[in-house]
Amino acid sequence: xxxxxxxxxxxxxxxxxxxxxxxxxxxxxxxxxxxxxxxxxxxxxxxxxxxxxxxxxxxxxxxxxxxxxxxxxxxxxxxxxxxxxxxxxxxxxxxxxxxxxxxxxxxxxxxxxxxxxxxxxxxxxxxxxxxxxxxxxxxxxxxxxxxxxxxxxxxxxxxxxxxxxxxxxxxxxxxxxxxxxxxxxxxxxxxxxxxxxxxxxxxxxxxxxxxxxxxxxxxxxxxxxxxxxxxxxxxxxxxxxxxxxxxxxxx
Amino acid sequence: xxxxxxxxxxxxxxxxxxxxxxxxxxxxxxxxxxxxxxxxxxxxxxxxxxxxxxxxxxxxxxxxxxxxxxxxxxxxxxxxxxxxxxxxxxxxxxxxxxxxxxxxxxxxxxxxxxxxxxxxxxxxxxxxxxxxxxxxxxxxxxxxxxxxxxxxxxxxxxxxxxxxxxxxxxxxxxxxxxxxxxxxxxxxxxxxxxxxxxxxxxxxxxxxxxxxxxxxxxxxxxxxxxxxxxxxxxxxxxxxxxxxxxxxxxx
DNA sequence: CGGCGGCTTGAGGTTGGTCAAGGCATGTGG
DNA sequence: CCACATGCCTTGACCAACCTCAAGCCGCCG
Numbered sequence: 001x002x003x004x005x006x007x008x009x010x011x012x013x014x015x016x017x018x019x020x021x022x023x024x025x026x027x028x029x030x031x032x033x034x035x036x037x038x039x040x041x042x043x044x045x046x047x048x049x050x051x052x053x054x055x056x057x058x059x060x061x062x063x064x065x066x067x068x069x070x071x072x073x074x075x076x077x078x079x080x081x082x083x084x085x086x087x088x089x090x091x092x093x094x095x096x097x098x099x100x101x102x103x104x105x106x107x108x109x110x111x112x113x114x115x116x117x118x119x120x121x122x123x124x125x126x127x128x129x130x131x132x133x134x135x136x137x138x139x140x141x142x143x144x145x146x147x148x149x150x151x152x153x154x155x156x157x158x159x160x161x162x163x164x165x166x167x168x169x170x171x172x173x174x175x176x177x178x179x180x181x182x183x184x185x186x187x188x189x190x191x192x193x194x195x196x197x198x199x200x201x202x203x204x205x206x207x208x209x210x211x212x213x214x215x216x217x218x219x220x221x222x223x224x225x226x227x228x229x230x231x232x233x234x235x236x237x238x239x240x241x242x243x244x245x246x247x248x249x250x251x
Numbered sequence: 252x253x254x255x256x257x258x259x260x261x262x263x264x265x266x267x268x269x270x271x272x273x274x275x276x277x278x279x280x281x282x283x284x285x286x287x288x289x290x291x292x293x294x295x296x297x298x299x300x301x302x303x304x305x306x307x308x309x310x311x312x313x314x315x316x317x318x319x320x321x322x323x324x325x326x327x328x329x330x331x332x333x334x335x336x337x338x339x340x341x342x343x344x345x346x347x348x349x350x351x352x353x354x355x356x357x358x359x360x361x362x363x364x365x366x367x368x369x370x371x372x373x374x375x376x377x378x379x380x381x382x383x384x385x386x387x388x389x390x391x392x393x394x395x396x397x398x399x400x401x402x403x404x405x406x407x408x409x410x411x412x413x414x415x416x417x418x419x420x421x422x423x424x425x426x427x428x429x430x431x432x433x434x435x436x437x438x439x440x441x442x443x444x445x446x447x448x449x450x451x452x453x454x455x456x457x458x459x460x461x462x463x464x465x466x467x468x469x470x471x472x473x474x475x476x477x478x479x480x481x482x483x484x485x486x487x488x489x490x491x492x493x494x495x496x497x498x499x500x501x502x
Numbered sequence: 503c504g505g506c507g508g509c510t511t512g513a514g515g516t517t518g519g520t521c522a523a524g525g526c527a528t529g530t531g532g
Numbered sequence: 533c534c535a536c537a538t539g540c541c542t543t544g545a546c547c548a549a550c551c552t553c554a555a556g557c558c559g560c561c562g
Contacts, residue, residue, distance in 0.1 A: 070400055073486060078404040080396040092389035092396075100393055100491045120498045123382040130381035131374040137388035138343035142351055144395035145331040145343075149321055151402035152447030153329040156518075187540065196403030198519050203542060235324060240351045247371045407550075438508060449551055454510060 064109030315360030
């Protein structure tokens, strides 16, 4: 645990995200820097939040990935979102008496430990930040909504196409993917738990995309060979992943 | 279009919701009253938002229901959420250059017309309100996430059980349902588009719940006969629908 | 009274889950 | 440096679930 250089905060993925909606002033940045002082490490496979327990602390992701999921009595698992740098772990889990989802790191992560009360105080003191967070969570909701469509009404092949493009786009946005390829952080079983398919069927669908020349894979490295065709197949529009400014310059 | 009596604002479903997270002060209420001045009507089946168009105005629901959905090229429809009094139409649609979902009224509605810029200004001026909205949207996200689980991993019968309990609970929260029954605002086809089933299969699953004595239906009126059994079947925990205070009283 | 939207039921076919076995790479300990 | 274990990917066979299509029915509203 150590302090940030004050300047370095500007490069933090959370700040980048918030800044895309609204331009934060010096006071906002200073307040955020205060929040981000306590850094902690989470090793791969570490449970950060376990469903049913109470948490009063958020973890803001600086680097690494995690999954937010729920285990059902049947033994099935549904992954609800893939948490990336700049995302807030404990949102919404911490806002309830008992966490409604679990969160597990899927690789080594660097996190910031933020007591919920400090977070609430910051929101109440800094309307700019609170407003940026409203926009931030609207986008979060849009991503969730798109997943409902995936799971509910798209065909397996379409789901997979959509999922791959979403991963590519989100990873590119945080500078973790090249123009047409990225490293898939999930196993095929994990992919199945995101899009609601069995692992063997994920395998079959991946094979089909490869066979048709839409993608290529070597190990966990996914390359999009025919983005246009994938977009049509998965009805993917990057719109819902873009960030909107809260308002134009006031007159 | 006419002005609210200033006192009546306290009973507005949006204010009730926000107040559950944080206690709004006089200034907050006055500012919100300003937002809610322009009232408009939407008739049943009216499209309020059409995917792909640009909107710079929110509609806050005073009464009535609407659905937020997307039409796929295959002709299938996925309903992403059921919008109830106190909800904000255009959230997240308006936050993008082009709306990512459509919204249609499913009964006559009373709405408040709120330009997006006014909404943004209010957030920026009133940290209390902005913070309450952050909590509000966290809950929204949790509802979406629960729908992902429904569509992705629950069995059809379980989905239906979960859906019925969610409707009952949400309707009770706004005073539109009795202890164990409510009026279903959707047709069976509509239910199918929420939980990702075909209309005939919804019918069969409903029949099964009736046959097993878990529910009863007369017309659109649904009565929950065995809540405990339904909760186990659908793994339903009302937690995710409850509202949390932002923080305890500060010392 | 006639039409229409929504509910109900049935038959049949495909999809995708389950189960199971085998292969391959990676890592670990002897 | 090899033997073995482990985790993940791959493939196949089988079967149940759920979708599609279709027809008939009911109740409501014009």
